[in-house]
Amino acid sequence: MAQAQSNSAAAPASATVIATPAAARKTIDAAGLYREHCASCHGAQRTGGMGPALLPESLERLRRPEALRVIQQGRTATQMAGFAGTLPPADIAALAEWIYQPVSPAPGWSDADVRASRVETAGAKDLPARPAWQADPMNLFVVVEGGDHHVSLVDGDRFEVIHRFASRYALHGGPKFTPDGRYVFFGSRDGWITKFDLWNLTVVAEVRAGLNMRNVAVSGDGRWVMAANYLPRTVVLFDADLQLVKRYDATTLDGKEASRVSAVYDAAPRKSFVVALKDIPEVWEISYDPKAAPIYDGLVHDYKMGEAIAKPGYQGVRRTPLDEPLDDFFFDQSYRHVLGSTRPKTGAADGAPTAQVVNLDVRRKIAELPIAGMPHLGSGITFAWNGTTVLASPNLKGGAIDVIDMKTWKTVKTIPTPGPGFFMRSHEATRYAWADSMMSPTAKDTLTLIDKATLEPVATLREPGRTLAHTEFTKDGRYALVSLWEMDGAIIVFDAQTLKEVKRLPMSKPVGKYNVWNKITRSEGTSH
Incomplete structure (x- = not known):
């Protein structure tokens, strides 16, 4: 067993939560305080500017005591100054509460706004x-x-x-690379897409696709970039220079219902993007193949006989109706199937399946995955086992990993772990699958290594009292890089065979690391 040594510094003092009587809060004009002290950086409608957006959708992962602390003390290494010496505690408490309230009327982000937001670094193309x-x-x-x-x-x-280099605030969804590995695209929760030249170490262009964005995807040929938005409820297509090409409103075919967009991923062998909607039970496929087959929406008796009006398949929306919306998803190796997680149904019995298999060719669900709890399929992996290929997925609510046969869609084993986890990683050249338990308050400091041949836990790595998460391998699979997920954190390099620590690089809460080769070759041991 390998055990990392802890060098943690003392944690900063937590913010003081100020209880303000309701009667006193009513006399405080929080909106006026915002206009006076905050709007110049965060925008009149809280949609962001020099500072990040302060919308409820943007603040989902920021706890209110932490928001209060930031208003009081500011943020280091940013232009966010603290107001503890400027505003009385009651005003700060009122501001911290007010920014979590919806903006009325809801802010919009038009095609004109998208185009106007685009900036380009002079000379970067040359x-x-x-x-x-x-x-x-x-x-x-x-x-x-x-x-x-x-x-x-x-x-x-x-x-x-x-x-x-400095990034946009709160990058999310993982960076995506062009096929040659030269350019990487980052997406931020505030809706910004940044194109960065890794070879010349410079930003090439940026554009704001929306006000709250889930992730971005880059086409297998490197020509297209697509963004999935929560706000506004859109999917947005750009060319590789981040010029707006097309906006897709995330609605039902009749336009009567709208949805947030859960995620978009590239299905390179299909030459298409696949989109999951959070509030509408549909999966979309948007082809970037000029030779894509035409699209026939609705019930068609025989489209070959011309009994429906066709829409162009190229850059059109091909809809697959479902029983339940997908929160996130994963592809099999053929990219014919989407494996998606769904929210547990109200009143469903414990142990009820919360995942499904969707065939993109026949455009329907073909199986339910026997996984209970809340599987994090977007961080699942596949590997060969006993003559078949299996999927292994961490679970956000259960201390176990389910291993599924991808031919029968049946469980072959449930592997116990110390607690619920978020990430699972491996590599073709290593015998182990590495799983964290970062969602567990008591086991977040533990990585479990599972033998892919026996499907048995064989070792653990610990960083006592801290959080270990998100493993990524070198190109050859010889070394595993693990995040010490703390403000005074680090990247810890392990020998993937001996499990001994090789090196430690100090980092500020390294939430993810991504190997260019593993990503552009779509390694079976990493997310795509």
Whole structure:
């Protein structure tokens, strides 16, 4: 068993929560305080500007005591100053409560807003088509540091930081790469897409696709970028230069119901994007193949006989109706099937399935996955086992990993873990699958290593009292990089065979790290 050594500094003092009597709060003009002290940076409608958006959708993961602390003390390494010396405690408490209330009327983000937001770095298109640094560009790691909103580029052979730069606030959904590994696209919760030239270490262009965004996807040919938005309820298509191409309103075919967009991923072998909607039971497929077959919406007796009006298949929406909406999803290796997680039905018995298999060719659900709780299929992995291919998925609510045969869609084993987890990773060249338990208050400091041949837990790695999460492997699978998910955190490099610690790189809450080669080759051990 390998056990990391802890070098944690003392945690900062928590914010003081100020209880303000309801009668006193009524006399405080929180909206006026916002206009006076906050709007110049965060926007009149709280949609963001120099500072991030302060909308309820944008603040979902920021606890109110933390928001209060930020208003009081500010944020280090940013232009956010603290107001503890400027405003009385009751005013700060009123502001912290007010920013969690919906904006009325709800802010919009039009095509004109999208186009007007785009900025481009002069001369970036003319930079050399070769790395300006000495390292293997295919074994480069892109590390997202959530603590101070920076990105570090790490040499995957020497485990040294090549470059570090500031990112947009709260990157989310994982960076996506062009097929040559030169460009990476980041998406932020505030709706910004950033195109960054990894070889020349510069931002190429940025555009704001929406006000609250879930993630971005890049086409397999590197020509298209698609964004999934919560606010407004849209899917937005760009070319590789981040010029707006098309907006898709996330509605039912008749336009009567609208939905937030859960996620969009590229299905490169199909030359299409696949989109999950959070509030409407549909999966969309949007093809970027100019030769895509026409689309026939609704019930068609025989489209070959011309009994329906066809829509162009190229960049059109091909809808698959479902019984339940998907929160997130995963592809099998053929990309014919979407494996999606659904929210548990109200009143459903414990142990009821919360995942389904959707065949994109026949456009319907073909099976339910026997996984209870809340599977995090977007972080699942696949690997060969006993002559078949299996899917293994962490579970956000259960201390177990379900292993599913992808031919029969039946469970072959449920593997116990110390607690619920978020990420699971492996590599074709390693015998182990690495699973965290970061959702557990008592086991968040533990990684469980599972033998992919026996499906048995064989080792654990611990960082006592801290959080270990999100493993990623070097190009050859020899080393595993693990996040010490703390403000004074680190990337811990382990030998993937001996499980011994090799090196530790200090980082500010490294929420994710992504190996260029593993991503562009769609390694079976990582998310796509």
